[in-house]
Structure formats: structure tokens, C-alpha cells
Amino acid sequence: MGPVTSSxxxxxxxxxxxxxxxxxxxxxLRAALEDALREAVQAGRLAPGTRLxxxxxxxxxxxxxxxxxxxxYGQLTAEGWLDSRQxxxxxxxxxxxxxxxxxxxxxxxxxxxxxxxTARHDLTSGRPDLSLFPRTAWLAAARRALATAPxxxxxxxxxxxxxxxxxxxxxxxxxxxxVRTDPDHLLVCTxxxxxxxxxxxxxxxxxxxxxxxxxxxxxxxxxxxxxxxLSSVPLPLDEEGARVERLDGRSGxxxxxxxxxxxxxxxxxxxxxxxxxxxxxxxxxxVVEDDxxxxxxxxxxxxxxxxxxxxxxxxxAGTAAKSLAPGLRLAWLALPDALVEPVARLKVLAxxxxxxxxxxxxxxxxxxxxxxxxxxxxxxxxxxxxxxxxAALAExxxxxxxxxxxxxxxxxxRLPPGSTPEPELLARAQAAGLALGGxxxxxxxxxxxxxxxxxxxxxxxxxxxxxxxxVQALCELLRDA
Numbered sequence: 001m002g003p004v005t006s007s008x009x010x011x012x013x014x015x016x017x018x019x020x021x022x023x024x025x026x027x028x029l030r031a032a033l034e035d036a037l038r039e040a041v042q043a044g045r046l047a048p049g050t051r052l053x054x055x056x057x058x059x060x061x062x063x064x065x066x067x068x069x070x071x072x073y074g075q076l077t078a079e080g081w082l083d084s085r086q087x088x089x090x091x092x093x094x095x096x097x098x099x100x101x102x103x104x105x106x107x108x109x110x111x112x113x114x115x116x117x118t119a120r121h122d123l124t125s126g127r128p129d130l131s132l133f134p135r136t137a138w139l140a141a142a143r144r145a146l147a148t149a150p151x152x153x154x155x156x157x158x159x160x161x162x163x164x165x166x167x168x169x170x171x172x173x174x175x176x177x178x179v180r181t182d183p184d185h186l187l188v189c190t191x192x193x194x195x196x197x198x199x200x201x202x203x204x205x206x207x208x209x210x211x212x213x214x215x216x217x218x219x220x221x222x223x224x225x226x227x228x229x230l231s232s233v234p235l236p237l238d239e240e241g242a243r244v245e246r247l248d249g250r251s252g253x254x255x256x257x258x259x260x261x262x263x264x265x266x267x268x269x270x271x272x273x274x275x276x277x278x279x280x281x282x283x284x285x286x287v288v289e290d291d292x293x294x295x296x297x298x299x300x301x302x303x304x305x306x307x308x309x310x311x312x313x314x315x316x317a318g319t320a321a322k323s324l325a326p327g328l329r330l331a332w333l334a335l336p337d338a339l340v341e342p343v344a345r346l347k348v349l350a351x352x353x354x355x356x357x358x359x360x361x362x363x364x365x366x367x368x369x370x371x372x373x374x375x376x377x378x379x380x381x382x383x384x385x386x387x388x389x390x391a392a393l394a395e396x397x398x399x400x401x402x403x404x405x406x407x408x409x410x411x412x413x414r415l416p417p418g419s420t421p422e423p424e425l426l427a428r429a430q431a432a433g434l435a436l437g438g439x440x441x442x443x444x445x446x447x448x449x450x451x452x453x454x455x456x457x458x459x460x461x462x463x464x465x466x467x468x469x470x471v472q473a474l475c476e477l478l479r480d481a
Contacts, residue, residue: 015040015053019062029064033072041081041092050092052082119435121470125263125410125458126218132378133325137370138361144368145360153356159347160340161188161332161354164363169332172366173318177294178304180311181334187343188354190329192290192319196221196255198350199288199315199333200228202342208252214242216264216442221255221290234444237261241268244276253286253315254279258306259294263442263456264412265404273306280313286336287314293322293408295375298383312336320362322409322460323375328358382409385459389471396475409460412439413478415453420481422453428480434473453481 017036019029040046053061055069062069073090076082083093145164153162160166166183173179189195200211211225212233225232233251235242241261247254254276258268268276280287289306297303307316316334324330335343347353365371386405393400393413401414420428422438429436439454440447462470 015058015061016045017062019064030068030072030075033062033064033068034075037072037076038079038081046092048092048094052090052092054089119430120433121435121466121473122461123434123436123457123459123470123474124461125437125456127326127458128322128324128378128409128460129381129463130325131463132381134365134370134374137365137374138324141364141368141370142357142361145364146357149360153360157353157356159344159353160184160186162356162359162363165359165366166332168363168366169318172371173305173316173334177291177302177316177318178308179316179318179334180308181316185311185335185337185340187333187335187340187347188359189331189333189347190351190354191321191326192292192317192331193220193224194350195317195331195333196288196290197224197228198343198346199253199339200225200230201346202339203252203286204229205342206252210251212247212251212254213444214256214261215444216262216439217255217257217444218262219441222444225255232444237264237266239266241266241272242276244268244272244279247276247279247283249283251285253288255288255290256306257290257292259291259303260404260407262290262292262408263404263410263437263439265406265408265410267303267406268306273309277306277309277313281310285313286339288317289314290317292317292319294318295323296379296382296409297407298379298386299406307334312338315339323371323378324362328362330354330358330362382460385467386411388467389457389459392471392475393478397478400478410456410458413455413457414439415455415478415481417452419453422451422455425453425455425477425481429477432473432477434470434477436474 059066307314319331437456
């Protein structure tokens with residue numbers, strides 16, 4: 001065995017070795033120490049490669065003679081539990097992990113888990129191309145932000161978020177999306193999912209018992225609504241978006257994706273936007289606007305945020321998940337005045353506040369203009385991806401109707417009646433190593449079994465070198481369908 005190197009160092013006071021109980025059971029001091037160390041290695045508390053404290057340090061921590069520790073280390077080294085080398089100290093030996101106990105093996109056998117497939121081609125929707133993340137610019141912005149941040153920025157702060165980011169977002173959202181708000185009405189949250197959960201809880205406090213949602217949407221959001229204790233009331237969709245004329249007094253609010261309905265892609269018409277706001281005013285209700293991909297518009301003028309129609313009745317939800325990366329967990333809510341206090345109070349109960357350093361970094365990116373330049377590069381990148389996908393489908397699968405492609409990072413493929421049923425089509429895709437989503441999975445409530453199959457294709461996820469092969473695999477799947 002070569003020399004063991006490890007960044008893990010275990011200090012005497014952190015080994016949690018219980019010698020008292022073993023001494024009481026009649027074991028000698030050295031034997032008690034050997035048993036305690038052996039048990040810690042067997043149980044996995046001391047991982048392979050962990051550097052143990054010196055014999056002098058451990059002896060002082062445990063109140064025993066150094067020679068006793070030296071002898072215990074020597075015995076365990078001879079048994080193969082430890083590895084001791086001159087000048088390198090004593091470390092836990094590299095050994096095969098112990099077999100799981102029989103109980104665990106029986107439990108695993110009783111509940112077999114199918115093997116996970118790793119898809120060769122990932123066309124799932126909802127995620128960007130993570131290779132586009134501006135690492136160099138982010139690192140530079142983080143350095144500048146940390147160098148100039150006041151000391152108090154690292155303390156507990158406002159649940160609304162850092163003032164630097166809320167000020168930057170106020171100007172950015174007004175310029176790019178037409179949002180009418182100010183820093184005192186913006187709340188930074190850990191993803192839109194958390195923001196929706198906070199809103200649902202606040203609405204329940206106001207007496208709401210249901211939330212109207214679009215007929216097709218994002219299942220995790222539907223789960224958040226249910227977990228918050230609200231029932232969901234699905235609204236049908238057509239080419240003008242959600243049928244908001246179906247709204248009534250049952251719902252305390254309505255969740256909409258007006259700029260680019262997810263996943264069908266239809267924008268909410270101007271008439272229906274006005275109608276939804278009018279309903280909220282007359283019924284003392286709210287509209288929750290999920291602007292999940294607001295920066296990515298290709299073939300039409302950008303649609304301004306619906307929130308501008310009435311900032312006191314429309315909650316605007318935005319995110320950096322598509323423009324930067326979902327792993328940042330950065331999103332924001334522009335709140336009506338009546339919801340600021342209850343949502344902020346619930347944010348405190350959830351996690352006190354969102355992480356500060358990433359907020360400061362994003363604020364620096366926005367105010368320096370770097371964020372705008374990055375979004376423009378991404379927009380061109382995704383438009384090229386979309387054009388390649390549409391051209392390939394037109395050539396190799398002309399029977400497929402492609403919708404929802406004027407914006408965003410995904411497309412909906414609708415197959416003609418009589419095609420392979422959607423569950424079977426998804427099973428074939430999985431067998432071919434192709435990860436994608438079915439339209440039926442996005443329904444807020446079960447639909448008819450004979451509905452024509454549809455696929456939701458994310459063209460943002462693969463890297464550049466993987467995208468052509470993924471499109472080819474998709475075309476081959478659709479030809480056989």
C-alpha cells in the first residue's frame with residue numbers, strides 16, 4: 001500500500017471514544033482504547049484515510065499515558081485497522097467497506113428497486129445549458145462584491161433579502177420586464193418553489209381554500225399547492241392561454257404563466273390579462289405571475305409583465321434558474337403591499353433569509369451590465385438550438401406539429417391521432433437512452449386516456465457537442481411512432 005494522504009484530520013477531542021463503559025465492563029485501559037477505535041472504524045465513524053491524532057495528543061485528551069496509546073495504535077496497525085508510517089502519522093487504513101447487516105440485506109430484497117438508467121441524450125425541459133454558466137464573470141463579481149460589502153452584510157439581515165440585490169432588481173425588472181415595484185416590495189427567495197409555498201401559506205392565513213391553476217403546468221408547483229393545504233382548480237387552455245373567464249369566488253388566487261404558458265407555450269392574450277386582473281380586483285383576490293423564462297424571446301416582441309397592470313393585485317415571480325443556473329436557488333417576488341408583511345414573516349420561519357454572498361454577487365453582475373451581456377449571449381445560443389431542432393423535425397418527422405417555440409427553452413411536439421400512445425412512446429425513449437417528458441405528466445388533473453400523445457422537449461439542457469446526437473435520436477424515435 002502506498003502512502004496515505006488525506007485532508008481529513010481527527011483531533012482527540014473529536015473522536016468521541018467511550019472508554020468508561022468498557023473499563024466498567026472489566027476491560028483494561030489499552031484493551032478499552034483498542035475496542036473503541038476498532039468499533040469507530042467498523043461503524044464508519046472514522047473513514048478510510050482519516051488522520052488520527054498523535055499518541056501524545058490523544059493521551060492528553062483522554063487523560064491516559066502516551067505509551068498506552070502507542071501500544072493500542074501498534075496492535076490495531078498489526079490487525080490492519082490502522083496504517084502507521086514514519087513521518088506520516090497514523091491513519092485509518094484503506095479497507096473494503098463492511099458488508100451491510102443482514103437486516104438491511106433482507107429489507108433490500110423485500111423492496112427491490114429497479115436499476116437507474118443513465119440517459120445518453122437528455123432532452124428534459126426546465127433546465128438551461130449549464131456549460132453556459134459565466135464562471136469567470138461570476139467569480140470576478142463575487143470578489144468585487146465581497147471586497148466592497150459592509151461587515152453587517154454578513155450578519156442576519158432582512159428576510160426580504162440584501163438591499164443591494166433588491167435595488168438592482170428594481171431597476172432591471174422595470175427596464176427589461178416592465179415590472180412596477182421598489183426594494184421594499186421585493187423579497188428574495190430560495191427558488192420560485194419556495195416563493196409559491198410562502199404565498200400559498202399567506203393566502204391560507206387570509207382564508208383562501210383553493211388556488212386556480214392552468215390545466216397544464218409544473219407538477220412540483222401543483223405539489224406545493226397541495227402541501228400548503230390548498231386545493232387546485234384547473235383552468236382549461238386554448239390558443240389564447242388560460243380560460244380566465246372560468247375564475248370564480250372559490251379560488252383565493254390564480255397561478256398563471258402569461259408570457260409563455262408552461263408547457264404549451266401560448267401567451268395569455270391582452271384581453272384575458274385584463275380580465276384576470278379585473279377578477280382579482282372585484283373579488284379581492286390575487287394573480288400570481290410566474291415569469292419563469294421572461295428573458296428568452298425569439299420571434300416576437302417581448303411581452304411585458306402582467307404585474308404592471310395592477311401591482312397591488314398581481315404578484316410577480318422571477319428567477320435566475322434559466323438565465324444562470326437552478327443550483328443558485330435565487331428567485332424573487334414583487335409583492336403587493338398587503339402581502340409583504342405576511343410573506344416576509346413566513347420567510348423568517350422557513351429559513352430566516354436567503355444566502356447573502358450569492359445575492360451580493362448577482363447584484364454586482366446586474367449593476368455592472370455583465371448580466372445583460374450574458375443573457376444576450378444565451379438568447380442567441382438557445383435560438384440556434386431551437387432552429388436546429390425545428391429544421392430536423394421538419395425533415396425527418398413532418399407529421400409532428402411543433403408548438404410553443406416563440407420563446408423559452410422548450411418545445412411541445414404533438415403527434416397525430418392514432419400515433420403510438422404516450423406511455424409507450426416514453427418507454428421506447430427510455431429504452432433508447434433518451435430522456436424527455438410527456439405532456440400528460442404536466443396535467444393538473446387526470447385527462448382522457450385517448451388524448452393524442454405529446455412530448456415536452458427541452459433544447460436547453462444538452463451541451464453543444466451532445467445536442468446534434470440528441471436531436472437525431474429524437475427524430476428516430478418519432479419516425480417509428
